[in-house]
Amino acid sequence: MTLLSLQNMKTQIGQYHVLHDISFEVPQGGVFVLLGRNGAGKTTTLRSIMGLWQPQPGSVTFKGKDISTLATADIARLGIAYVPENMGIFGGLTVEENLVLATAKGRFDQTRLRRIYTLFPALEQFWTKQAWSLSGGQKQMLAVARAIIEPRDLILIDEPTKGLAPSIVAAMGEAFREIAQDTTILLVEQNFNFARSLGRDMAVIDDGRVVHRGTMADFAADTDLQGQLLGLSA
Amino acid sequence: MMNRVSETLGRLGGVNLLPLALAAVAFVLIGAPSSWVTLTVAGLSMGMMVFLMASGLSLVFGLMDVLNFGHSAFVSFGAFVAATVLAALSTWLDGGWMLASAALALALLAAIAFGLAAGLFFETVIIRPVYRDHLRQILITMGALIVSEQIILAVWGGTPVSVPRPSFLEGAWIIGDVSMEIYRLFAMGLGAVVFVGLMVLLNRTRIGLLIRAGVENREMVEALGFKINRLFIGVFMLGSALAALGGAMWAGYETLITPALGGEMMIVVFIVVIIGGLGSIEGTLLGAIIVGLTANYIGYLAPKLALASNMILMMAILMWRPSGLRPAVK
Numbered sequence: 001m002t003l004l005s006l007q008n009m010k011t012q013i014g015q016y017h018v019l020h021d022i023s024f025e026v027p028q029g030g031v032f033v034l035l036g037r038n039g040a041g042k043t044t045t046l047r048s049i050m051g052l053w054q055p056q057p058g059s060v061t062f063k064g065k066d067i068s069t070l071a072t073a074d075i076a077r078l079g080i081a082y083v084p085e086n087m088g089i090f091g092g093l094t095v096e097e098n099l100v101l102a103t104a105k106g107r108f109d110q111t112r113l114r115r116i117y118t119l120f121p122a123l124e125q126f127w128t129k130q131a132w133s134l135s136g137g138q139k140q141m142l143a144v145a146r147a148i149i150e151p152r153d154l155i156l157i158d159e160p161t162k163g164l165a166p167s168i169v170a171a172m173g174e175a176f177r178e179i180a181q182d183t184t185i186l187l188v189e190q191n192f193n194f195a196r197s198l199g200r201d202m203a204v205i206d207d208g209r210v211v212h213r214g215t216m217a218d219f220a221a222d223t224d225l226q227g228q229l230l231g232l233s234a
Numbered sequence: 235m236m237n238r239v240s241e242t243l244g245r246l247g248g249v250n251l252l253p254l255a256l257a258a259v260a261f262v263l264i265g266a267p268s269s270w271v272t273l274t275v276a277g278l279s280m281g282m283m284v285f286l287m288a289s290g291l292s293l294v295f296g297l298m299d300v301l302n303f304g305h306s307a308f309v310s311f312g313a314f315v316a317a318t319v320l321a322a323l324s325t326w327l328d329g330g331w332m333l334a335s336a337a338l339a340l341a342l343l344a345a346i347a348f349g350l351a352a353g354l355f356f357e358t359v360i361i362r363p364v365y366r367d368h369l370r371q372i373l374i375t376m377g378a379l380i381v382s383e384q385i386i387l388a389v390w391g392g393t394p395v396s397v398p399r400p401s402f403l404e405g406a407w408i409i410g411d412v413s414m415e416i417y418r419l420f421a422m423g424l425g426a427v428v429f430v431g432l433m434v435l436l437n438r439t440r441i442g443l444l445i446r447a448g449v450e451n452r453e454m455v456e457a458l459g460f461k462i463n464r465l466f467i468g469v470f471m472l473g474s475a476l477a478a479l480g481g482a483m484w485a486g487y488e489t490l491i492t493p494a495l496g497g498e499m500m501i502v503v504f505i506v507v508i509i510g511g512l513g514s515i516e517g518t519l520l521g522a523i524i525v526g527l528t529a530n531y532i533g534y535l536a537p538k539l540a541l542a543s544n545m546i547l548m549m550a551i552l553m554w555r556p557s558g559l560r561p562a563v564k
């Protein structure tokens with residue numbers, strides 16, 4: 001079943017046409033990977049889905065409903081969480097406050113909280129610390145934890161491994177695998193090895209257009225295509 | 235060595251120690267302890283009233299990057315509304331403690347109610363169309379300020395209006411050779427109560443959590459499913475009501491008010507918000523107390539410098555800390 005569908009999405013930022021033709025369908029379940037070079041339009045795509053930029057009306061469908069003209073808060077309430085490239089955590093708030101803010105009722109569901117402690121033990125350890133004092137990896141964990149503290153249908157995650165040590169990247173990969181069992185993840189990644197290990201379906205964006213769609217298994221096997229689309233050497 | 239000193243100072247309270255340092259320096263310079271106490275009380279009470287006026291401006295800027303130059307209109311209106319209510323109830327003011335308190339409470343509540351309503355109107359009609367456009371914000375809020383001043387002029391006239399005070403707030407407490415005006419102590423107490431209330435709101439409630447988060451990162455608050463615009467209306471109304479309350483208290487302090495009152499206070503309010511650090515209530519309180527104390531100490535020690543002292547203070551602090559003493563985390 002298709003969870004999210006982008007049909008010829010165009011997005012303009014100010015007078016710049018950044019996205020020209022973004023079309024792909026994210027099926028329910030698992031990890032869908034969005035690849036592309038720097039400046040290709042990956043972040044803009046996620047922001048357009050989230051309503052933080054205004055996409056072409058009619059071009060974004062979520063669970064069968066057109067969400068292209070909804071306000072960001074309403075899109076979030078339909079069950080989409082966003083983990084931005086800069087993580088967007090609230091530095092002046094404690095780890096606990098960051099998470100409690102993301103709950104619907106201002107109270108924790110103990111089961112979900114325990115799951116977060118298991119996925120990211122550091123968060124339990126630094127529970128009452130202000131978030132600005134966390135390390136880069138811990139901030140990323142907090143940003144992801146905030147996205148799953150309530151049940152969601154779709155999580156948009158923008159380059160979560162950027163600048164992280166290999167051991168933390170591995171832990172993040174484990175967490176995503178676990179999360180993807182009941183929540184769909186739309187993952188933007190530059191780290192191809194990380195993306196390959198997680199993704200089932202994928203698309204490649206270049207210069208504001210989708211230039212390739214397919215399964216990760218096929219793409220991973222085709223080193224020529226990778227070189228051509230991502231500039232990766234074989 | 236320097237590091238050790240600054241670390242120790244940091245642990246003791248860092249920039250929060252500035253008012254104490256200021257008071258200590260003034261104590262030495264003034265020489266006469268009784269004058270020093272009087273001036274310190276005057277400075278603290280002025281600081282608390284300015285804090286009332288400034289806190290809303292700081293939160294509004296922190297939350298939405300909105301620069302509201304019309305903020306002082308709320309101060310003026312608060313002053314005139316309270317003065318009108320007090321004048322209308324002047325027989326109550328002489329009618330014993332209970333009746334006088336009731337008149338005062340009604341005057342302050344009227345100012346607050348007016349501030350809430352004016353804030354709602356101002357936010358939805360004047361500010362809403364110019365979110366995210368600083369130049370137009372400055373122009374339109376300045377314009378609104380001028381219109382408000384003209385309205386006050388039309389309703390209350392240009393001659394100074396005198397503000398009656400309840401008799402129990404008149405006079406001074408005299409302890410030894412130290413005298414402290416009762417009205418000033420009352421203003422200090424009221425400001426402190428409001429500060430504590432704001433801290434509880436910001437730090438102990440979900441709305442407060444949202445405000446603090448929104449000051450840091452509006453977009454992310456939206457992405458978590460909250461409508462920041464609704465939050466902003468609430469904060470704007472609260473800020474306007476506090477400004478009106480500050481104006482009402484200031485009216486009782488000055489006892490004679492003119493339509494220029496808001497404009498005169500605006501400069502002080504902006505200085506306070508800037509040196510305190512935009513978006514932070516603790517910073518605003520700190521800035522207000524420092525400005526209040528400085529104005530009173532300098533007014534006594536070097537009256538000719540009194541006008542320039544706040545500007546000099548602001549420049550000195552900004553050279554040392556460009557984003558203010560206690561800015562909100564951005």
Ligand SMILES: Nc1ncnc2c1ncn2[C@@H]1O[C@H](COP(=O)(O)OP(=O)(O)OP(=O)(O)O)[C@@H](O)[C@H]1O
Pocket residue numbers: 013014016018036037038039040041042043044045190
């Ligand atoms: N706020 C903006 N104003 C103008 N142009 C922008 C803005 N944000 C992004 N762009 C432009 O849109 C294009 C796509 O940017 P985007 O951030 O979506 O790329 P990306 O694929 O996420 O890149 P990266 O891998 O470096 O994060 C770039 O050319 C960028 O310069």
Ligand SMILES: [Mg+2]
Pocket residue numbers: 042043044085158
């Ligand atoms: Mg990007």
